[in-house]
Amino acid sequence: MDESIGDILLRWMSEVGSGTIVNLRARIEWMCRTVNLDLPAHASGRWLKDMSSLGHCELDWDAGRWAIAPAAVVALPGGDGLAVLAGRRRLRAVRALSDAEIWIEEARRESGSDEVPAPKTLYAPFSAAQELIDVAHVAEATNAGLSCDRIARSLVPTKPVLPTGPPAYGSALEKLGALFPREWQVVRPTQLKPPPGLYREKVNGRWRHLTRRDDEWFTCDLSAGVFAELVRRNESAIRWRPEPGRQVADTGTVFVDWGAPLPALHSRALALCTGFPPRFGAVAATAIFDNVPRTVAARVCTSLGQTLAVE
Incomplete structure (x- = not known):
């Protein structure tokens, strides 16, 4: 699946680790302009809130700081053995999953015309608890279980x-x-x-x-x-x-x-x-x-x- 601005930004945040929200929003807006995306001023803030909701980063609006969240494998409710990869998404971790022949499904929800494109969602199907543990180990992530609950x-x-x-x-x-x-x-x-x-x-x-x-x-x-x-x-x-x-x-x-x-x-x-x-x-x-x-x-x-x- 082709990378979107959201994928590139999440990978960059994963490598950098933390920073100021002002600088990150400026980077988001600059990247959108490079592909001729003319978005409203609030779009970068909404994207950051979505990234926080998905467990990819933590935001401290009062202090004006952001930090990438630790990598985690999160089971989905009623998903018939389906987990999602949240938090830090380093390229080496994604490659390690591929090298270990662990099947990862990619999906993306289309963004609206006034939204910064979201990163793709990475799903890990599993049929036993041990498989989820193995995915977390290879991805250098925490097995977070049913986080929503x-x-x-x-x-x-x-x-x-x-x-x-x-x-x-x-x-x-x-x-x-x-x-x-x-x-x-x-x-x-x-x-x-x-x-x-x-x-x-x-x-x-x-x-x-x-x-x-x-x-x-x-x-x-x-x-x-x-x-x-x-x-x-x-x-x-x-x-x-x-x-x-x-x-x-x-x-x-x-x-x-x-x-x-x-x-x-x-x-x-x-x-x-x-x-x-x-x-x-x-x-x-x-x-x-x-x-x-x-x-x-x-x-x-x-x-x-x-x-x-x-x-």
Whole structure:
């Protein structure tokens, strides 16, 4: 299968190991221009979030740093003996698998016209546990087992709990109005007794998110703030639909409204059910994750303060 920009970038990241997000995004955008891909400014950030969801890298947006994740062999739920290779993807590891005559299947989900192409997904079929151990050994990777379930079990509530001071009087301040689509409304930092809700304040050119509850301010990231606001408004942004044609379906599809960005680990728990980044439904404005066990979807929802809606 031909290499895409995503494949080249992942291999480069695997060799370099870590760096700044600013420099990496500049490299992504430069590579896209070399093949005449004119993408929106947010495309490189979305690609990085997808790479994190797939377990290829870790992102620290506050510190502005990225780091490649250790190589891992991850079993897929209900995959009838199918695992995916995640994390560091050095060329020598791929060649070692070929030299050992270990069959690796390549697949790719087509990227949208406004997306940076994703790297191909590498699948390792197996019929026994020992075969999965052998793949991990040859690829110099960790045998991570059923990561989607392990990550889902480890998720903790995302409710903002860290108190903070009120917005500065001279800062630019906005309050979240509509959620779907997400809209912000300009408000005055000097307003007496601001109403509860999610706010963002511009500090040194960057947005800082904070929520107001019971006359107190709490700092948070955008994702935690949005889901806390959904809880306050008694609204839901996540739905699960069982696979059609099965009387007792324990796997299905998860739909997440675009206005509700999932935290990194929650997104990873869902993406590692297939080894693909989410599909995006333009009509319904949703991110779509396939092959998700109901138990995994339920744990993701619970940690976000949501009740799983089953369609």
